[in-house]
Amino acid sequence: MSNPSLLILPGDGIGQEVMAEVRKIIDWFGENRDLKFDVSEDLVGGAAYDAHGTPLTDATMAKAQEVDAVLLGAVGGPKYDDLDFAVKPERGLLRLRKEMDLFSNLRPAQCFDALADFSSLKKDLVAGLDIMIVRELTSGSYFGEPRGIFTEDNQRVGINTQRYTESEIDRVARSAFELARRRNNKVCSMEKANVMESGILWRDVVTEVHQADYADVELSHMYADAGAMQLVRAPKQFDVILTDNLFGDLLSDTAAMLTGSLGMLPSASLGAPMENGRPKAMYEPVHGSAPDIMGQDKANPSACILSFAMALRYSFDEGDAATLLETAVEQVLAKGIRTGDLMQADGGTPVGCKAMGDAIIAELAAS
Numbered sequence: 001m002s003n004p005s006l007l008i009l010p011g012d013g014i015g016q017e018v019m020a021e022v023r024k025i026i027d028w029f030g031e032n033r034d035l036k037f038d039v040s041e042d043l044v045g046g047a048a049y050d051a052h053g054t055p056l057t058d059a060t061m062a063k064a065q066e067v068d069a070v071l072l073g074a075v076g077g078p079k080y081d082d083l084d085f086a087v088k089p090e091r092g093l094l095r096l097r098k099e100m101d102l103f104s105n106l107r108p109a110q111c112f113d114a115l116a117d118f119s120s121l122k123k124d125l126v127a128g129l130d131i132m133i134v135r136e137l138t139s140g141s142y143f144g145e146p147r148g149i150f151t152e153d154n155q156r157v158g159i160n161t162q163r164y165t166e167s168e169i170d171r172v173a174r175s176a177f178e179l180a181r182r183r184n185n186k187v188c189s190m191e192k193a194n195v196m197e198s199g200i201l202w203r204d205v206v207t208e209v210h211q212a213d214y215a216d217v218e219l220s221h222m223y224a225d226a227g228a229m230q231l232v233r234a235p236k237q238f239d240v241i242l243t244d245n246l247f248g249d250l251l252s253d254t255a256a257m258l259t260g261s262l263g264m265l266p267s268a269s270l271g272a273p274m275e276n277g278r279p280k281a282m283y284e285p286v287h288g289s290a291p292d293i294m295g296q297d298k299a300n301p302s303a304c305i306l307s308f309a310m311a312l313r314y315s316f317d318e319g320d321a322a323t324l325l326e327t328a329v330e331q332v333l334a335k336g337i338r339t340g341d342l343m344q345a346d347g348g349t350p351v352g353c354k355a356m357g358d359a360i361i362a363e364l365a366a367s
């Protein structure tokens, strides 16, 4: 049997730096655990624009559709800020999500013990935190029509449309309930049903799916603004948070700071099952290309490495290897080996991105 296939799209800025560390980890598993992948690498975002004049070529899109999983670093950066909207780096990422139909974006926020001091919240509030944000990823205001900048009554009007169909809500709700059953069996759904019709439909459909098939799971609803407040007031009250595309974007960056750094947060973007029964999938850290530290060997590669661990678990049925890798990251952090984003509190000397990757491999080797 051939090896499972992995398409790597490092993208821009620190995307390239953190992905180089993931490649070392992939090689380590191949050499030491006989876990081999057919890895190919391609361009996305600004890097693809520089080479081809588009943030994602049709050929790369086709490749992404064929492989068992895609691993993406980050896209964007100030160099591309003035490009036409249609060719901005972010459009490449959004095209991947949309055309692969990756509707369920899992963004776990876990606070490792060693990092409880690094959160902007009090240690007690975050120590032991383990929540999962399920963000709808292929619809809502990111994709709804009409959209654009138009002229009306001699002035410009910017339009985006929040639009959700019943089936779009139904399928992402199911993925949240399924996950909750394998965790602490609680889902909190967040929308703004008090002011948005799409929020009313969201709440109705989530409730219907719950009553029909998941009545064993504890379900609650919150307005997303109150949810944001609760997330920083008492984050441990949550298990799975189910929310839409835009609210999920905001809530997951907020949750990042509960874990100590945006450089810690991985994600899995999952679609419908493929012929082999595994979901179509792309794995990507929650952070961006971090223009302020790019090219300086300062990035924390943990989010991208932990995204590969999620790939091992969700795409390749290698839960033990995933746990091995997650434990190695945790152990390295516990030894005080940390990148600069995790240095503010105890003033130690930060290691670089490459040294962090090497330390994780050394920990794997010792395991």
Ligand code: NAD
Residues within 6 Å of the ligand: 014, 018, 073, 074, 075, 076, 077, 078, 090, 093, 262, 263, 264, 284, 285, 286, 287, 288, 289, 290, 291, 292, 293, 298, 299, 300, 301, 303, 339, 341
């Ligand atoms: P960002 O996530 O790139 O950076 C926010 C802050 O967090 C910066 O101070 C950065 O240095 C820090 N940071 C982020 N990741 C880090 C890491 N791994 N290690 C250490 N520090 C880290 O967000 P931004 O500055 O708002 O956006 C920059 C560019 O990235 C924009 O073009 C944006 O569109 C893009 N972006 C891309 C993605 C993605 O590709 N998935 C996600 C978010 C933002």
Ligand code: IPM
Residues within 6 Å of the ligand: 076, 090, 093, 094, 249, 286, 288
């Ligand atoms: C993320 C990013 C993306 C989003 C951008 C870069 C398109 O912020 O993955 O969280 O808004 O979804």
Ligand code: MN
Residues within 6 Å of the ligand: 249, 250, 253, 286
């Ligand atoms: Mn975001």
